[in-house]
Amino acid sequence: MKRRFIFLLLLALFLFGFSHPRPTTLNNVVAGEDDLQSLRTSLALFSEELLPYDDANPIISPLGLYINLSMMAETVSDDIKQDIFAFLGLESINDLRELNRAVITAYTDNSLAKEFKLKNFLFRDTGVKNDNLYNEELIGEMKSNYSLEDVIINLLQEGPAKISKTIKDTTNDFLIVPEEEIANFLHQYSVNVLMNIIYFNDEWSDKFTKSEVKDIDFAGQSGQNKKVKGLVGQRVGLYYKDENSVIGTLSFNKGCKIYFILPDEDKTVGDVIASGVIKDIAEYKLEFQTGDIDYKIPKFDITYQYDMTDILKEKGLEPVFSPQLDSPFYLGEIFQYEALYQSSRITLDEAGVKAATATMSFGCGAKSAPPRIPVTVHLERPFIYLIATPQNIILFSGIINNL
Template sequence: MKLISALYLCLLLLGLQVQGQQQVQQVPGPEEQSQADHENLPHVKLAPSNADFAFKLYKQIRDESGNRNIFFSPLSISTAFAMLTLGARSNTLRELQKGLGFNLTQMEEQQIHEGFQRILQLLNDPHREDQLNMGNALFIDNQVELLQNFLDRVTNFYYAEPVSSNFQNLPQAIKEINTYVETKTHGKIVDLVKSLDSETVMILINYIFFRGFWERPFDSLITKDDDFFLDAKNSVKVKMMHQNDDFKVHRDEKLSCWVVEMPYKGNVTALFVLPDKDTMKQVEDALLKETVSNWLRALEEREIYLDLPKFSISGSYDVKSLFKKMGVTEVFSDQADLSGVAKVLLKVSKAIHKATVDVRENGTEAAAVTMLGIQFLSAPLTPPPRITFNSPFLMMIIDKTTDGLLFLGKIVNPTAKED
């Protein structure tokens, strides 16, 4: 059965049926009613906004990264800033909502937060086959008292863990935060915070950790050294994994790329997108939720020879800088209105994001953390095709339960280490 997620489907409108001289509203059958109810769930209605934000942010990162690897968790970043909107007011709130892609004509603020609440519940379901954990924490200086309404809502909707900290002792506070992050990401992200401004009074953290095993693992005995072409003239040696099996694939002739779906055991899947020579930018420019929707609908199971490199990459991003270029500026300025957070005047002084992924024969491990520092103001072929990911390609990790784009990346050089 093809993967057609609610993220990419429009609402079906029920028409009116004319019977004789009377116009009677058609009564939906159980299936239609069930689909309509599903489409109206807050987390389903939120999914298109989160997808729009993900691809918009990707293009901003792409424009700044040059010819380097990209890997980040759009869901982690949007969740962190969505928490902050609970305490933002006036133009600061409007800028954040617009930057995050929230459509208030289709969803009320309450529904947005209910959507994130349901995403957290589904991602942290202990009965999942894959290991997927997402959570939030607030490290709060003991000299700042949060407004009860903000604290109630951030713990209710986002299950945020309030942690009392002493930011007068910055080395100790940094150690506490880094230990928390390292523990929650199972050691994948260490030393997230290098330094903090002396005016910092609160740190907002979102973390996400994923460990999944391929439905069809690669045989490590046939992994061998091969060339990965960085460009027309340069290449590096990589450990190339091989499979000859049936996969859901799609050849997009318009964008000149192959799309291969590799599902994990459970309800998470990976999409690998391999552009033809010199068409990466064309594919990146077309990255929209509608494009991914079309790919997912067009996937067909067929036999292929698949070659995929083992790789382990990570990325660190200054989200404050990225958001400013996307038009979200006030929350970082002395004009910030976070009056719904505490009685004191606050602004976001630092926003950083770090993510890492490790792809190997048996599956994938990926983790990401978003930290906000808050301070006072001052086409089919006869033989099976061979799809060889031996040149720059894109990777998406999608949770089918929530239609969430958990991770998004571009692998330019599988052997490159983080800058």
């Protein structure tokens, strides 16, 4: 019986190029090397520890989660800040602000891809503002540090439609999050929604032709074989082989790469993730070679919704989702975050890849180069992939169990 096919997607934005492993600038924006190293490691660990890889086709955005937690840290009490700092691998709010400014400043145009957007939003409630219960000075600082767009509306009545439309518009109609999905997290005591949106769209540098779109066999999680449309052809790329998997890459037009990680026949995706290969890729620990790679890549279009609240509590962030009396953001009696939620979509076809994730946290108050060698990467059984810039920060991660 063929083993199941799990497809782990890791869309990665890398802060460091292979030829420059330790710079301290990001598009001329200075950031401390220790902080950048911490960011690379944190995003890799998010992918290894937070992906529910037994789900059908999970996707997460590690970078979206990182930025959203950074903004949340601004709004919680000092002791809870420390829990977030520990989770993100940083020591102070100044380190967090400096690093986020560097990332956001560098990744706010289309230099990384045909289309690339990284945007942050704060949705606030009109009634709460009229009651002067927001710390406007702090919000002003957040606007500056996170390029934050401040939107003041009736959260309960107008929030679902406004947030849904913001996601749709920011991703050029690619990611659609229904109003009902957002409304599930809002109620009469809602105080704020912090939202990060990341959108990526680029084409293959060596395009696939229509004649290279063929039927391929796909062995899904259930073990059943299925014929699906896929990309079949040879491309030059980087590759790496160890006792657990083979890794191959393809390039996009503006320098980003996608890493396909195919577990060996006797290994599962869980085995490969547990080996730490994602962290090794992010930290430049693998010695890639150049090869002519014979590819079979399934086409797909996947959407995924992930309430990350419970898994984040398990990882030490339960205080973030507990009532607090001394929030510097909300000046009422009690404030807490009730949920952190991601909604994602990714497509891969002969043209290239599109991917987007909206990360939302919901707050409430008043309630609680060697010679080329032929390499075969036939993605017809469980495999993992990464999309990366010529540099090193994980943007999206996910898994496909069935097509």
